[in-house]
Amino acid sequence: MLLRMSSLFVRTLREAPADAELPGHQALVRSGYIRRAGSGLFSWLPLGYRVLRNVERIVREEMDRIAQEVHFPALLPKEPYEATGRWEEYGDNLFRLVDRRGNDHLLGPTHEELFTLAVKDLYSSYKDLPLSLYQIQTKYRDEARPRAGLLRGREFLMKDSYSFDLDDDGLEASYQAHRDAYIATFDRLGLEYVIVSAMSGAMGGSRSEEFLCPTPVGEDTFVRSPGGYAANAEAVVTVVPDAAPIDEAPPAHVEDTPDTPTIETLVAVANDRFPREDRPWVAADTLKNVVLMLTHPDGTRTPLIIGLPGDRDVDLKRLEAHLAPAEVAPFTDADFAAHPTLVKGYIGPQVLGADSASGIRYLVDPRIVAGTRWVTGANEPGRHVFDLTCGRDFTPDGTIEAAEIRAGDPAPDGSGPLELARGIEIGHIFQLGRKYADALGLQVQDEQGKLVTVTMGSYGIGVSRAVAAIAETTVDELGLCWPAGIAPADVHLVLAGKADDIVAGAERLAAELVEAGCTVLFDDRLKERPGVKFKDAELIGVPHIVVVGKGLAEGTVEIKDRASGQRDDVGVDDAVTEIVRRVGAAR
RNA sequence: CGGGAUGUGGCGCAGCUUGGUAGCGCACCUGCUUUGGGAGCAGGGGGUCGCCGGUUCGAAUCCGGCCAUCCCGACCA
Secondary structure, eight states: OEEETTTSSOOOOSSOOTTOOSHHHHHHHHTTSEEEEETTEEEEOHHHHHHHHHHHHHHHHHHTTTOEEOOOOSEEESHHHHHTTHHHHTGGGSEEEEOTTOOEEEEOSOOHHHHHHHHHHHOOBGGGOSEEEEEEEEEEOOOSSOBTGGGBOSEEEEEEEEEEESSHHHHHHHHHHHHHHHHHHHHHHTOOOEEEEOOOGGGOOSOEEEEEEEOTTOSEEEEEOTTSOEEEGGGOOOOOOOOOOGGGSOOOEEEEOTTOOSHHHHHHHHHHHSOOSSSOOOGGGBEEEEEEEEEOTTSOEEEEEEEEETTOOBOHHHHHHHHTTSEEEEOOHHHHHHOTTOOTTOOOGGGOSTTSSSOOEEEEOTTOOTTOEEEEEEEETTEEEEEEEBTTTBOOSEEOOOBOOOTTOBOTTSSSBOEEEEEEEEEEEEEEETHHHHHHTOEEEOTTSOEEEOEEEEEEEEHHHHHHHHHHHHOBTTBOOOOTTTSSOSEEEEEOOOOHHHHHHHHHHHHHHHHTTOOEEEEOOSSSOHHHHHHHHHHHTOSEEEEESGGGGGTEEEEEETTTOOEEEEEHHHHHHHHHHHHHHHO
């Protein structure tokens, strides 16, 4: 394959458009790989489309080992999504449209419904399972705020697959097969990744892991421990301290603490009027009770109070992940008026809990275990209670992971402090269970002739996003820098000069490389000066840059490694062999 | 959806305060010179200044409304 720069549909830009923020995105636009077509919409130009297809090819090759490829419509009828409730649940993120007959349609954000129905359509026996199907399809989400170029567009290319099994063991095997396939895929893509435990989110289901590509420009926060534990921030499990003996705790006592509606003021007053002997009071000694109002999918509202150490804020994402599908809102003044037992700023757990005076459900941070002693509200203005002991003076209804995660928190695997990092979600695998099969009636007969509901898994790889992730993690000050196999070409051959023998030499080398099986991007432009071509070659980021120019007089051409910048002169007669060797080695 | 900002040739920007009929760099076209790190000189093409309305003899500039886009947050692959 030979691509001639003289006729390639590309124009490199010296400056990036103002709407491109991330370095990789800027480089993709500057080098003429993609163009913005609208908010969150991108056109793929020849170089970019070659890269996209390379990524797609690798994904497809690895998926073909474990699943069968199909292709379903991107434009979908409403009915299946109504049956599963997602027509409503997806809300404004769903692209909806109406056909000329007035029927509602949607542009698929993901395809669980269609795959489930397709299997239901054709299969009805346990003998047909297990089954895994996948597609590589354009997906649509009407993002509230598209951003970061290809990383969060409104149209994107995604590989999604779905597994169908008779039982939990089968699902686990299908899940594991996908996990292995993803590892192989991302290894081949040359993408660094971390596999983190995740919440399955609004889709329902149990086990779930994300593949995150670590980079500061990523929008997901995750943690990792020295011992290898890694989790999405939403899914981090708090280390539970040992319970302390209750009888050692001094009795609780209520004290006057005027004007202390916040943790900060409370700590100050406590140190001023009730100093500790061993050390000053700190926010972590206090128990903060946050009042929330939950709205359930059926529209009912119930209050919920969350107790957590006073030095921690509630992490809304974590909280909502654990309360889904209920939605969380702060308590309003009207809500306080309706619950007179709650004294704003001085709420204490003595009146909280399903069986208590208020009857309000009370969940606490897992660190609040039996025997721990707290300074907390006395349920009257200007007064707090000290040495209130969990398990003796109050009993929560349960625990909840709602507190923010901090760097340095102990890791669940006991291997040391957690480190916080950012990453791009490039893959997500999870066990859906029977949510969709139930909703859509996907059942097969088992060996006894009994109908059983199929259990499913769902697995995604963001193909266009993977391109962006590779660009963001490999870009340098000169431009793009693709891994072999992803790059739009194997070799970027630069014709540096206009003399007949140089032109002829470069043309011959290009032809020989193509003959040897290389894809060659040949900068044969006679009107451009060498400096421009060198800059363009570095910007475009093909792994091997070969320069045919003034060295030819001494019988050499230059081979440059884009990533390292290493340059080597090799004899003209050895050039093809050496280049092919390098291309082959890199593959 | 809250907060902030911006819309002027393909890209990056100036002009707007103080109204007078649009400019600079890059890119593009022609010619000459140059030719190993985004060349120089000369000439040239391309813009209803986001849209609608208002004020005015006259609006890119002032006023009102709308739209779009980007950034932070909320939300999300």
